[in-house]
Amino acid sequence: MRLLPILGLLTILAGAAHAQTPSASKGQKIAQTYCASCHAVGRTGKSPNPKSPPFRTLHDRYPVEDIQEALVEGISTGHHGMPEFTFDEASSNDLIAYLKTLERRKK
Numbered sequence: 001m002r003l004l005p006i007l008g009l010l011t012i013l014a015g016a017a018h019a020q021t022p023s024a025s026k027g028q029k030i031a032q033t034y035c036a037s038c039h040a041v042g043r044t045g046k047s048p049n050p051k052s053p054p055f056r057t058l059h060d061r062y063p064v065e066d067i068q069e070a071l072v073e074g075i076s077t078g079h080h081g082m083p084e085f086t087f088d089e090a091s092s093n094d095l096i097a098y099l100k101t102l103e104r105r106k107k
Helices: 003-019 024-034 055-061 064-073 089-101
Strands: none
Touching: 024 089, 055 064, 055 089, 064 089
16 A cells, blocks of 8 residues: 555656646747747748857857857847846756757767
8 A cells, every 4th residue: 555655646746747848849849939030940941130140050160069058047138139037947958958959860
């Protein structure tokens, strides 16, 4: 009988861990909602704002994980027109997961 409470706790912990697993599909929705008016957020296409780099090229500049902290603390750039964004940790993890799907495979 003591096994049932332990199994229940393990189920709750497993559910919490699963809920924190980054979702690239959620990240894609975030990119589309908040970023697509200026950046090309997909695998192809030009950015609506020519000064905004396509997301598929960000990994050429730096590891995309490097922007994680800025996303949570408030990403702000020095150029005109870029609004300041602040995401919660789960949303920033989702966005990073999506950006990683855009990285070109090395041949």
